[in-house]
Amino acid sequence: MTKTKKTFEESMNRLEEIVRLLEEEEQPLDEKIKLFEEGLKLTKECNDTLKGYEEEVEKIVKDNKEDE
Numbered sequence: 001m002t003k004t005k006k007t008f009e010e011s012m013n014r015l016e017e018i019v020r021l022l023e024e025e026e027q028p029l030d031e032k033i034k035l036f037e038e039g040l041k042l043t044k045e046c047n048d049t050l051k052g053y054e055e056e057v058e059k060i061v062k063d064n065k066e067d068e
Contacts, residue, residue: 008049011042018042 006014018039022032
């Protein structure tokens with residue numbers, strides 16, 4: 001089974017859910033560690049996605065300046 005990549009919005013929604021779960025005191029410590037690790041991975045993915053979008057926007061702006 002192939003793993004589909006989450007959209008940026010799906011990742012952000014999951015991060016919000018993880019934060020909410022980590023703030024609850026009912027979670028066992030081992031579950032909190034797993035959630036924390038998942039959150040770190042999602043944060044990196046979101047940062048990488050944003051960096052890619054930023055580079056794309058910069059290229060578009062540069063290309064449009066050259067056309068003027």
